[in-house]
Amino acid sequence: MDVTVAPPLGMLAELTHRCPLHCPYCSNPVELTARADELTTGQWLDVLDAARDIGVLQVHLSGGEPLARPDLPELVTRAADLGCYVNLVTSGLGLTEERLADLTDRGLAHVQLSVQGPDAERANRIAGARAHEHKLAAAALVKEAGLPLTVNVVLHKANHDVGALIALAERMGADRLELANTQYYGWALRNRAALMPTPEQLAAAEPVVRAQARRLRGTMEIVYVVADYYEKYPKPCMYGWGARQLTVAPNGDVLPCPAASAIATLPVDNVKTRPLRDIWYDSESFNAYRGEEWMREPCRTCDRRSVDFGGCRCQAFQLLGDAAATDPVCSRSPDRGVVDLLLRSPGEQEEFVMRGPVAAR
Amino acid sequence: MSGKPRLRKGVRLSFDKTRDTHVLLFPEGVLVPNATAAAVLELCDGESTVDDIAAALGTRFRGVRAQDVTDVLTRLADRRVVEWT
Numbered sequence: 224m225d226v227t228v229a230p231p232l233g234m235l236a237e238l239t240h241r242c243p244l245h246c247p248y249c250s251n252p253v254e255l256t257a258r259a260d261e262l263t264t265g266q267w268l269d270v271l272d273a274a275r276d277i278g279v280l281q282v283h284l285s286g287g288e289p290l291a292r293p294d295l296p297e298l299v300t301r302a303a304d305l306g307c308y309v310n311l312v313t314s315g316l317g318l319t320e321e322r323l324a325d326l327t328d329r330g331l332a333h334v335q336l337s338v339q340g341p342d343a344e345r346a347n348r349i350a351g352a353r354a355h356e357h358k359l360a361a362a363a364l365v366k367e368a369g370l371p372l373t374v375n376v377v378l379h380k381a382n383h384d385v386g387a388l389i390a391l392a393e394r395m396g397a398d399r400l401e402l403a404n405t406q407y408y409g410w411a412l413r414n415r416a417a418l419m420p421t422p423e424q425l426a427a428a429e430p431v432v433r434a435q436a437r438r439l440r441g442t443m444e445i446v447y448v449v450a451d452y453y454e455k456y457p458k459p460c461m462y463g464w465g466a467r468q469l470t471v472a473p474n475g476d477v478l479p480c481p482a483a484s485a486i487a488t489l490p491v492d493n494v495k496t497r498p499l500r501d502i503w504y505d506s507e508s509f510n511a512y513r514g515e516e517w518m519r520e521p522c523r524t525c526d527r528r529s530v531d532f533g534g535c536r537c538q539a540f541q542l543l544g545d546a547a548a549t550d551p552v553c554s555r556s557p558d559r560g561v562v563d564l565l566l567r568s569p570g571e572q573e574e575f576v577m578r579g580p581v582a583a584r
Numbered sequence: 585m586s587g588k589p590r591l592r593k594g595v596r597l598s599f600d601k602t603r604d605t606h607v608l609l610f611p612e613g614v615l616v617p618n619a620t621a622a623a624v625l626e627l628c629d630g631e632s633t634v635d636d637i638a639a640a641l642g643t644r645f646r647g648v649r650a651q652d653v654t655d656v657l658t659r660l661a662d663r664r665v666v667e668w669t
């Protein structure tokens with residue numbers, strides 16, 4: 224293949240799939256890795272070494288709930304000692320003052336905390352647990368520890384109240400707020416009809432976000448992730464397949480994108496059987512959609528192909544059964560009708576199917 | 585400018601052996617500063633003024649003016665890498 228492969232910048236380390244919450248929008252796969260199949264501490268330490276060795280500079284410790292792993296402190300130490308920027312992506316449940324002080328001492332650089340809704344009642348209903356108050360407490364701890372805080376809210380029909388969410392994030396003292404419209408992967412796909420925001424909700428949100436972002440410039444940065452089904456062009460997914468980031472799942476599977484286990488046709492390598500360097504540079508999975516060689520029309524000759532890389536491979540597979548197709552969100556895709564149909568008649572579902580543990584095998 | 589520049593909270597400067605360059609790390613990504621910017625950033629400790637930084641750089645490079653340092657820092661402040669205290 225005639226693309227020069229750059230070293231990866233970031234690694235999403237999904238330490239476990241175990242999680243105390245039940246978010247209906249959860250993008251983790253429907254079938255979760257069981258505890259017994261999780262990588263051991265030693266294996267994760269090796270993954271961190273190997274990742275730094277091939278150029279990873281940002282380590283996102285996520286899950287599931289990363290705080291559910293008792294060895295989290297050791298992993299933070301290793302990643303920080305290797306010179307990586309260590310980000311903890313957490314629901315906040317299980318974060319205590321002692322644990323945070325310890326993680327901070329060990330070199331944790333940043334915390335990304337999820338919130339489910341603008342008030343306790345709505346948030347707890349979405350989380351399927353009494354979680355909201357814990358999150359407010361967790362945010363206060365992060366601020367006291369002097370760490371930068373990003374609050375992340377996944378937006379959908381039942382919480383699309385960006386004004387109230389921005390106000391909440393301000394009260395929490397967030398340095399950054401990510402308002403991300405739900406991406407339909409994993410468990411979220413099951414709830415698509417109940418989650419899909421209305422065009423009215425989206426139209427109402429955008430001017431609010433714009434005005435508030437202007438007001439808060441310099442205090443709190445707001446990142447708004449659009450609802451791609453409603454867009455004319457797809458998202459620049461992962462900034463290109465196998466271009467910047469890799470994901471290691473709890474069982475050691477290495478994926479070019481966190482959702483890629485959805486692509487049933489993709490051969491997947493595992494850190495237990497193949498060195499990470501080989502996987503990044505030489506594996507079939509990472510090379511499958513790298514660069515532009517794999518593209519067909521209309522992407523192949525499109526003037527936007529270096530802007531959005533043809534969109535999302537997982538979405539193409541999920542909606543069309545063909546991971547090499549143009550993302551059907553694109554208005555230039557011959558299959559855009561599939562997305563339009565979903566928006567016109569999203570289905571009957573009103574109630575969420577709450578996230579539950581479905582262990583693989 | 586009379587303030588004392590420092591890296592914003594959450595931004596870290598580090599040297600990357602894989603790429604053989606300084607890198608700026610923050611939650612959203614990685615920036616690769618050029619050699620001049622990296623030299624300035626290494627001296628942004630929240631204690632030194634622009635004149636201090638220019639003087640310190642002057643011992644390593646010839647002809648460093650405070651204005652050059654200010655220009656670099658202004659660009660870095662625009663990109664939310666440094667802040668003034």
Ligand SMILES: C[S@@+](CC[C@H](N)C(=O)[O-])C[C@H]1O[C@@H](n2cnc3c(N)ncnc32)[C@H](O)[C@@H]1O
Nearest residue numbers: 248249250286287312313314337375405406411
């Ligand atoms: C899968 S979670 C794991 C960490 C932790 N359990 C949490 O929820 O914060 C990682 C991040 O993805 C976000 N997320 C989950 N499902 C998503 C979806 N369908 N679309 C976009 N972001 C999603 C979460 O809000 C969180 O910030």
Ligand code: SF4
Nearest residue numbers: 242244246249287314
């Ligand atoms: S999105 Fe919700 S259910 Fe999924 S891992 Fe995070 S907290 Fe758990």
Ligand code: SF4
Nearest residue numbers: 522525527528533553
């Ligand atoms: S045709 Fe392909 S490259 Fe062009 S805008 Fe659509 S998805 Fe992007």
